[in-house]
Amino acid sequence: MQRIHDIYRPAEERKTDWREVERSLSDEELKEQTSRCMNCGQPFCHAYGCPLGNLVPDQNRAVAQGDWKRAYDLLTVNSDFPEFTSRICPALCEASCVHGLDEEAVMIRQSEKRIIETAFERGWVVPRPPERENGKSAAVIGAGPAGLSAAVTLRRRGWAVTVYERRAQIGGLLRYGIPCFKLDKALIDRRRKILESEGIKFVTDCEVGRDVSAEWLEKEHDAVVVAIGTPAARDLKIPGRELEGIHLALELLEGQNRFLTGELPEPPISAKGRDVLVIGGGDTGSDCVGTAIRHGAKSVTQIEIMPKPPEERDASTPWPLWPYMLRTSSSHKEGCIRRWNLNSLRFVGDGRVAGVEVETVKWEFSPEGRPAKFAAVPGTKETIKADLVLLAMGFTGVPADLPLVAQLGLKETPRTALLPDPARNIFCVGDCASGASLVVRALASGKALPLD
Template sequence: MGKTTGFMEYSREEAKERNPLTRLKDWKEHTEPMSEETLHRQSARCMDCATPFCHIGMEIGGMTSGCPIHNLIPEWNDLVFRGRWREALDRLLKTNNFPEFTGRVCPAPCEGSCTVEISSPAVTIKNIEQAIIDKGFENGWITPRIPGKRTGKKIAVVGSGPAGLAAADQLNQAGHSVTIYERAERAGGLLTYGIPNMKLEKEIVERRIQLLSQEGIDFVLNTEIGKDITSEELKDQYDAVILCVGAQKQRDLDLEGREANGVHFAMDYLTKSTQRLLNQHPSDEEFIDARDKDVIVIGGGDTGADCVATALRQECRSIVQFGKYPKLPEARTPDNMWPELPNVFTMDYAYEEAQAKFGEDPRQYTVQTKKIVADEEGNLKELHTVQMQYSVNAQGKPELKEIPGTEKVWPAQLVFIAIGFEGPEQPLLQQFGVNTENQKIAAKHGDYRTNIDGVFAAGDARRGQSLIVWAIQEGREAAREVDKYLMGSTVLV
């Protein structure tokens, strides 16, 4: 490395965020670019650790540890330290098709397994990654890569989220003709409609879609399989099909009063908000507006946090987020040691904004919703909850028990359910006749073949709800297997 003692000399510095109250007035990204001077110092903290755990890309304790796409992190850190940005970009693009996405919205499991993290805050890998790709676009280094030769093979990719885009990109560069089918008005899937603009501006997504189109990938939008074109037509017209349809079936609550007006799935809310921002104009009846309402989010994950941030920008009257489990510890516990992903308390951008506006963190822990209550007209009025006691039984499994006397009534006119996803929507899978397992497409990791010849699956549709970086990894690997299937061998890695 350029400075072998950098990790001892410099402290971790993260990208600065815009003032929370200021950014609540717009929908722009909440972070600011880091200066080259700061990036130079931060890249110097990479310690030439010989065995870089930052890119091991495996699951430990049920959580991702290291980078699943095996980014060459120490190499491009060193090149950034030396000011060789163009070479750093080349290294980054060897393994990652879309660093502009992962550099913004990936939870950075690479940092959790950074060797510096053993005793000090990790290297700011994610910020450096974003800086490299942003500089690549700013300097015009990223231009359309038009394949010089076509194989004559045609592939259909169903779904334009990160898995579908990665698979299409790889196969197009291998010389195949790729068509992506997307039922929405815009391509990008989760990247476009599921992640709010303040985390990933849609111009960033659209820039990549346009680049892929210029490189020869066809996008067929507003087209739903089974409605506008059948699965049989796809199989007849193409040499292979890859299903990258995501895990869009949202997990629901089985609660008294669930049918009340004002109770919505979180992803429906986020999607309609983005559509309005993109001038796709959902009708006033369809649009979900939190203005002047008491809002409750049920579910403690990232999707719930995004609902908090969205409701704040719509000028809600109050906001609370219910979590099932206790507040996380401030530091790693003995059962969450390096190189596992740190399971520790953090202040997400949404919570900083809520605290700045209302004076407190909106999260409530170990809360169980008992019932939803509507008024005489069927409109949501309140939620009834009880506090839970969390413990771990003799078998090491968590247990939650109600604490008598902790019942509470919360006023609410909007509730968003953000408790995860169950898997892909089943009608599409039934059309193709693919086997399922635990509501997901049955296809082995590393092989990606379904039970139907020529039909492959990758991403959340196959593995279940997961990280964008895993979707990219699966899209890349599925492309490799499709290339083998079509050509007998592969040029993809």
């Protein structure tokens, strides 16, 4: 029996709506898929791949036996938000699945989705307030996955927890970055009700450092957990950047999500009828591709300065490492031109952007086989036509002049990640402590707080 590859709704159907792109696998399909798990003596999925250490082989066995309650109990030993990770995690567990060595990995992520959704349907997901209060209080700053994970972890240990969030709604990039077609925002609202029933308080529309001071929070609480993500996106300051129609990726993605969930009357940026160019070949860029396609863009092109990764796992990342290889998302399959080895030189246009001048680059590779240094290839300049440009080139960390950082007197690493101050019971979790990463790592970081 093989892994199922057909996990998406048909492209022609899904690109006309904003519903989640993945189809639901049936219980029978998942029972079969989980029965492929070999219950390895040394389960790399659990011990190496999953940052949360999910008990994957045991869960798989429970699903294969049709014991969904046991599967749910096992899943939630380490995972507090499986409804999120089971939709948007790149599944580090699957990259380290032993089955992947000779065949294809077990479908761990999809089985987790069915486990948690079955648990919600059958009423097993109930608030788990602490058995006793410990008399201490904590402020969590930021309600993204790291902050939510920290809040749950502390609450279970008996802390009184208040989460301060500058946005109108909780979820961080789960709500304001990741498109609705990957993660339905109603799932965040569903989880919020449970968290509130467990006693976690949310203060939204409250930017710490501006609406309340971080010094005040430190005085009010026994511990402060900073979970503010990486607020600064990398810009592309080349000539013509001031032209109209050039936006950071999150301006498009956030605006669209806020529109779809009723926070805005219409999306602030529309790709309808436009030639869209996404600069940056990663996941954020791919989310822009899917969003532009759903807006009705005339054409969508995604370019990347790095070389095209190999189609299969590269020798520089042998199993069980996360493989360096080409990734093609459901959005790419909806209709997009992808190009690599292109450096952007300047935006051209008159008032509004009309195109981007690019030049082909040639890469030199390190002895390990990874791209190390590039040089322009003479005579390869060309202009790609685009009247909407989206910059999806990653994040630059936490700006040191952020009021909150200054008020708490926090230090930063050379790569602008925040350092904790454990002597004052100030901790930093998630992307702000690690640099831009993944939801599952943010959750694991919030869960690993060294506070009893």
